[in-house]
Amino acid sequence: MAPKLGRREIYDRIIDCLNCEPWNKLATFKKRFYVTETNMEQRRILLDNGNGVVKYVSKDSLVSAIFAWTRDKRGGSVVYYLPVGACEELAKCWLHTTLPIDEPPAFRFASDRGLCFNRLAWDPVPGATPLFDEFLSRCSNAEALEAFIGSLFEPNADRQQYVWMHGMGANGKSTLLQFLRRIFGHACVSKKPPGRDDRFWASNLPGKRIVMLPDCNNRNFPASQDFKMLTGGDAVTIELKGENPFDAELCCKFIFASNDRPEITSQKADMRRAIYVEIKPIAGDPDPKYAERLNAEAPFIAHRCMKKYAELCPDHGQIPVDVEGLEMLAEQNEEEFATVFADNFKLVETDNQTQWKNKPWFSGAELQEVCWHQKWKKDEKSAFIKWLECRLGIKKRAVKIDPGKTRRVYVGAVVLPHSERGKHDELDLQPINLKDWQSRGC
DSSP, X not given: OOOOOOHHHHHXXXXXXXXXXXXXXXXXXXXXXXXXEOTTSOEEEEEEOSSSBEEEEOXXXXXXXXXXXXXXXXXXXOOOOOOHHHHHHHHHHHHHHSOOOOOOOSOBOTTOOSOBSXXXXXXXXXXXXXXXXXXXXXXXXXXXXXXXXXXXXXXXXXXXXXXXXXXXXXXXXXXXXXXHHHHHGGGEEEOOOOOTTOTTTTTTOTTOSEEEEXXXXXXXXXXXXXXXXXTSSSOEEEOOTTSOOEEEOOOOEEEXXXXXXXXXXXXXXXXXXXXXXXXXXXXXXXXXXXXXXXXXXXXXXXXXXXXXXXXXXXXXXXXXXXXXXXXXXXXXXXXXHHHHHHHHEEEBOOOTTOOGGGOOEEOHHXXXXXXXXXXXXXXXHHHHHHHHHHHHOOEEEEEEEETTEEEEEEESEEEOOGGGTTOOOSOOOSOBOHHHHHHTTO
C-alpha cells in the first residue's frame, strides 16, 4: 500500500522525477522538459520526445504531462492523483526553480551530439550533384545562391542577406524550397508576409533556421523596417498570445519565391542585402521524380554549398553578389515611378515662411487617387512613397494649416489638375515657385 504523503512531499518527488538523470530511470515520464531563459529573464519550456529534437511548448503541455503521469499505474509507480490546479502549481514551481539551459542550435548533423530543433539524417560528404548542377545552370547569381545555401549550415553566417527567386513557373524554385524544407524540418517555417498590426507574426521564429515566403505578393517587404529588424542581428521582441512579450535573438534566414520581381531601390543598403535570382524554365517535360532525385543528392549538395560559402566568406561576412541585375531592376522601378510622378505631380518650393494654408502639399487621399489610377497594389504604393522620400525628399509631416488645425500631408509637391496630367515625358526636378503655381489658378 502506497504511503500517504503530504502535498509538499509529493511535489518534491515529482520534481525529482522531472529532473532525474538518466531520463525515465525513476519516473515513467515519456517526455523530457527543459527550460531556456530569454534576455528579459522570461522562461520558456522546451519539449524533447526522447530523440534529442526539441520544440517550444506552452506551460499547458507540462501540466498535461504531470497530470497524466500522476494517474499512470504502469511500472509500479506511486499514483498521486493530483488535481489539475495542483498540477498547474507544480508546473509553475518547477519552471521557476529548474536551472535553464542555453537555447539549442536550429539543427545538427546525424553524427553530432546534443539537443537541437532538427536533426539531419546524414552528414555532408563530397559527391556528384548532376540535378543541382542543372538547376544552377538556369539561375542568375548562381554562385551567390550556392553560397547562401551553404551559409544555412553555418550558425555564425551573416543574416542580413536574403534570397529572392523569380520565375514564372515550371522552373524548380518550389522544388528547391521543398528540398530545403525536408532538410531542415522543424527548423524551417513557411509564412506569408505580415499583415497590418500583425504583432504575433514572429512568434514562431525562435529556433528556426529558414523562413520561406513562397508565392510572396508583397514585393516591398524586404525593404520594410520590420524586415530589417528581423534580420539585423539584434534581439527582437517576440509576442505570444496570452503571454508576456520577451526579447529573443533569432538565427533564421529568409528565402522568397515569387512570380513578381522585388521592389529594389538603387540605395547601397538595399543592393548589398539582396541575392536576386532569375530562374529559367526547365527544358522539356518535367520529371515526376525530380524532387525525389534532388533529395538523394542532399548530403553532396550540402557539402558543395558549404565549401562554396567557406571559399567566398571565410570571415562569415556577406556573400558577394552580381549587382548588374539588381541595378537594372532598380532602374526599371525608379523609371516607372519617375514617369508616374512627372505625369501627376509638380515639385514646389517651401521654406520657413511658407503659408501651409496655400497648400504646397498633397494629401493621402490625393496620393491614393493617383495610385488607384495606376492600379497599384499596396506594396507598390509603399514602394512609391519610399521613392518619393529617398529620391525627392518628399516626406509626410504634420503642418498647421489654420490656428488649431494640424494635418499630416506630403510636403514639397502638389498634384496636377486633371487637365494637365499625363502630358509630361520627363521628370522635371526644377521646383516651381508657389506664387507662380497659384497664379495659374491651381
